[in-house]
């Protein structure tokens with residue numbers, strides 16, 4: 001709603017019946033967006049993009065992360081930072097989170113039916129979703145969609161959530177892993193993990209937060225932190241994934257530090273299911289595509305749609321290693 005439209009006749013200045021106008025606008029804007037989000041779910045406007053995680057040594061795709069996008073009928077593609085907080089605030093995250101789980105399982109099954117051996121799909125799980133009493137049952141339901149005797153789905157949970165609700169999480173994560181689902185701690189390094197508790201948490205993987213990776217080649221402190229996290233993880237028998245790897249130099253450093261897996265624009269932006277399918281069908285090593293992710297002439301980062309176009313164009317000349 002426009003600022004002017006919030007003011008009825010006779011109202012001037014910044015207040016409306018004693019309430020700051022901004023608050024009124026925010027509430028009405030907010031309610032409108034919540035209504036749109038509700039409709040988005042009913043009208044199938046959400047979609048999942050997939051970003052590969054690659055093995056650090058050979059660039060093989062060892063997993064993909066499902067990342068939600070909202071294909072808004074007038075505003076185009078909207079990224080999760082602009083709507084996930086509101087979904088959480090209004091509780092719709094539970095329904096949208098269920099949709100994500102089901103859609104990821106459905107996409108996994110569709111890849112299997114096409115004869116692809118799909119990599120495991122990791123789904124981001126919000127704090128509210130994890131706390132919800134029906135979460136494990138829902139996860140089980142999504143796994144049954146696959147009907148293949150193995151899970152295919154993994155979950156990612158941010159570090160701060162796990163540490164805030166530790167005892168409860170230990171029990172829940174143990175049940176989740178019994179389903180064959182692997183658990184990753186997302187944004188690791190930002191959530192004040194208690195190291196003693198980390199050893200007790202039933203998890204499989206640590207994802208080192210992008211903020212450390214972006215500085216790993218420049219800041220000795222960040223290098224020390226990343227190196228320390230990798231040693232700690234391996235000591236606890238956990239895999240390590242570096243998030244947000246953008247440059248060949250970061251890749252080189254992380255390999256030397258023995259980071260197991262990497263994910264980032266250097267390898268691929270998050271891409272639509274159909275494009276992910278093509279890559280999986282070609283069975284190719286993804287490192288060969290690193291040049292597609294940035295514009296080498298202007299050195300600018302390119303958008304997801306542009307990335308997809310370039311990837312398609314490069315597909316013809318792309319031979320697996």
Ligand code: C2E
Nearest residue numbers: 067068079080081100124125126244245246263264265270
């Ligand atoms: P996240 O789980 O930490 O996901 C990584 C984010 O970093 C993604 O942003 C991804 O597109 C972006 N990214 C990947 N590689 C690079 C890189 O090399 N450089 C940079 N600068 N960024 C990179 P995205 O897709 O906008 O998602 C943002 C956040 O929204 C996610 O952070 C996750 O917390 C949340 N999210 C996404 N999908 C879902 C979902 O289905 N459910 C829930 N609950 N949260 C989701």
Ligand code: CA
Nearest residue numbers: 065124156186
């Ligand atoms: Ca994640």
Ligand code: CA
Nearest residue numbers: 186187207243
């Ligand atoms: Ca993350």
